[in-house]
Amino acid sequence: MQTALEGARRGAPPAELVSEGMGSEALLAEISHWLDEAKAENVVVIDLRGKSSIGDYMLIATGRSDRHVGAIADQIQRKLKEHGHGRVRVEGMEARDWVLIDAVDVIVHVFRPEVREFYNLEKMWSAERPSESAAH
Numbered sequence: 602m603q604t605a606l607e608g609a610r611r612g613a614p615p616a617e618l619v620s621e622g623m624g625s626e627a628l629l630a631e632i633s634h635w636l637d638e639a640k641a642e643n644v645v646v647i648d649l650r651g652k653s654s655i656g657d658y659m660l661i662a663t664g665r666s667d668r669h670v671g672a673i674a675d676q677i678q679r680k681l682k683e684h685g686h687g688r689v690r691v692e693g694m695e696a697r698d699w700v701l702i703d704a705v706d707v708i709v710h711v712f713r714p715e716v717r718e719f720y721n722l723e724k725m726w727s728a729e730r731p732s733e734s735a736a737h
Contacts, residue, residue: 625657625706628686632707635680636662639673641711647726649708659726660709663717667697673711674700 629646636644641662650657664670674694681689686704693700698716702709710722 628704628707629658629660631680631684632660632677632704632709635677636660636673636709639676640669641673643717645723647723649726652726656703656708657706658708659722660707661717661722662709662711663714664711665714667713670700670711670713671697674702677702677709677711 633644633646641664643663645661647659647661648657649655649659662673664673671694674691674697678689678691681702681704688705690703691700698713699720700711702711712720
C-alpha cells in the first residue's frame with residue numbers, strides 16, 4: 602500500500618506533529634517526512650495494528666546505494682534523537698544493505714534495491730493471516 606503522504610510531504614510537518622508524547626500516527630507522519638527529505642525511494646507504509654505486537658506501523662524504503670541507505674538511516678536516527686525519541690535501536694549500519702530502525706511504535710526498514718526485492722517484506726506483511734482468510 603503506497604502512502605498517501607508521498608506527494609503531500611513537501612514542507613515541514615505541521616507543528617502539532619512535532620510535540621512530545623505524540624501518538625504512533627504523528628510519529629509515522631514525521632518519519633515519512635524525514636524519509637522524503639532524505640530522498641528515500643518507494644516508501645511503503647504497512648499498518649501493523651491488529652496484526653502484530655512489534656509496533657503500529659512499518660515503513661519500508663529504498664536507498665540508491667549502500668552510502669545512501671546509511672545516510673538515510675543516519676538522518677532518521679538523528680532526527681528521532683533531536684525530537685526526544687531516545688529509545689531508538691538501529692541494526693545493520695555496518696553493511697548498509699538493510700538498516701532497521703526500531704522507534705518502538707514505528708519500525709523503519711531501509712534497503713538497497715536488490716536486497717529489498719530479495720526479502721520482499723511488503724508481500725510478507727501484507728498477506729492475510731490464516732484466521733482472517735477463514736473468516737471470509
